[in-house]
Amino acid sequence: MPKIVDHDARRRDFIAAAYATIMEQGLANTNLRAVAKKAGYTTGALVHYFSDKDELIREALDFFGEEVRDRMRSAHVDQKGRAALTKTLLESLPTDKRSASSWRVWLALWYHSEASTDMRAEERRRYREWIGRLAKMLDESKSLGELSAIIDSRQEARALVALVDGIGVQFLMSGGRMTTKQMVGMVERAVARLYANSP
Numbered sequence: 001m002p003k004i005v006d007h008d009a010r011r012r013d014f015i016a017a018a019y020a021t022i023m024e025q026g027l028a029n030t031n032l033r034a035v036a037k038k039a040g041y042t043t044g045a046l047v048h049y050f051s052d053k054d055e056l057i058r059e060a061l062d063f064f065g066e067e068v069r070d071r072m073r074s075a076h077v078d079q080k081g082r083a084a085l086t087k088t089l090l091e092s093l094p095t096d097k098r099s100a101s102s103w104r105v106w107l108a109l110w111y112h113s114e115a116s117t118d119m120r121a122e123e124r125r126r127y128r129e130w131i132g133r134l135a136k137m138l139d140e141s142k143s144l145g146e147l148s149a150i151i152d153s154r155q156e157a158r159a160l161v162a163l164v165d166g167i168g169v170q171f172l173m174s175g176g177r178m179t180t181k182q183m184v185g186m187v188e189r190a191v192a193r194l195y196a197n198s199p
Contacts, residue, residue, distance in 0.1 A: 018060040027108035054118045081141040
């Protein structure tokens with residue numbers, strides 16, 4: 001009787017192995033052979049599920065990015081307006097080992113997107129999602145009377161994303177010497193300035 005293969009489970013194995021390989025060897029040094037070996041399968045088995053390296057990396061980033069998106073969605077369910085915005089921004093910071101690792105992968109994606117049309121499209125998709133999420137919370141703040149109606153929600157969301165990007169890059173470039181307190185303080189001060197002249 002032929003062995004029954006759980007294709008979903010095997011696909012997840014490859015995705016987990018891809019993420020682990022990216023973390024250990026960097027995005028530029030991650031290839032299908034290394035990922036297959038990490039997962040305990042042959043390269044031939046891997047290409048049955050993923051056509052190329054870029055597809056596998058996109059899947060890995062999306063799968064593990066879901067954890068961050070879940071935390072952000074939870075922040076918006078539990079709170080509204082300014083409180084939700086602040087909590088969401090804080091969830092995006094590299095404040096623990098796992099989130100710092102995700103930032104390293106995100107930075108590698110930036111670098112890799114210069115030479116890959118698919119990766120560039122993935123990067124842009126993620127930014128649209130991220131900016132849209134924050135803009136929605138800013139619009140909610142307007143509806144709640146927390147924020148002036150003349151504020152351009154999308155532009156302010158872009159500015160907040162740029163702030164978080166800068167903090168994440170500085171954290172990585174400093175070798176992790178930037179403290180959680182410092183990062184949280186920068187975000188909270190930026191939000192306080194944005195809401196300072198509101199009703």
